[in-house]
Amino acid sequence: MRCWRWCWGRKAKMNLFGKKKTAGPPPNPADAIIKLRGTMETLTKREAYIQKKMDIMIVEAKGKMARKDKSGALFALKKKKMYEAEVIKIQGAMMNLESQAMSLEGSATNMEVFGAMRKGAQAMGAMRGAMDVDKVDDLIDDIREEMDTATHISDAISTPLDGGLQSDDDLLAELDALVEEETEAKLTEVPASLPAKPAAATAATTAAAATAASEPFMPDLPAVPTNAPTVALGEEGIDEEELRALKELERSMAV
Secondary structure, three states, rough: OOHHHHHHHHHHHHHOOOOOOOOOOOOOOHHHHHHHHHHHHHHHHHHHHHHHHHHHHHHHHHHHHHHHHHHHHHHHHHHHHHHHHHHHHHHHHHHHHHHHHHHHHHHHHHHHHHHHHHHHHHHHHHHHOOOHHHHHHHHHHHHHHHHHHHHHHHHHHHHHOOOOOOHHHHHHHHHHHHHHHHHHHHHHHOOOOEEEOHHHHHHHHHHHHHHHHOOOOOOOOOOOOOOOOOOOOOOOOHHHHHHHHHHHHHHHOOO
């Protein structure tokens, strides 16, 4: 009997406080953002509806005041104030929803960036798994060894087969000697006959030189003018009588 009461009391206590709820899957950020945006749109519509009610109450209060219905006008203004308080509440709720939506969008963006960076790191790790520092060093050593081998082979192929019997210095000395011999040969050559000048040209040149030597040197002098000098007329400082006299003098000299 006592055990039954104890079990019944424990069951009643569990029903009273409720069972512990199991945690469900976390909500999707995109769905949460869509829900927030939908709620904000609903609040915007409700704000517009209440604003229309406020306008109606203002018109009604003005009409009742015109009809001398003071109590009716006061009642309309009270309803307007009530609507105003509701609009303020709606605007505050919209501000909170907007802030929460922006935070969720920022968190979602950060998660996308983190996921992209993690995938990039995984790709880099997968690419690096095929090589390490030791492998790279070994590869560089192999490349250098192959290059040295190729250089040795090229040098061996380009080496003269005569064993270097004559060096480049000896050949250059021999070439200089040949050039010097050719230059000396050209200098010692004497032309067999020179072209004779014409006799007439030689006699004319000799006569001109003798004449120039016998005559004294005379510099070039300017030619003597043959016309009578003219006096410029119309200069400042000459009166009319002097001008007239000058013109008569010019006419007489022309005759």
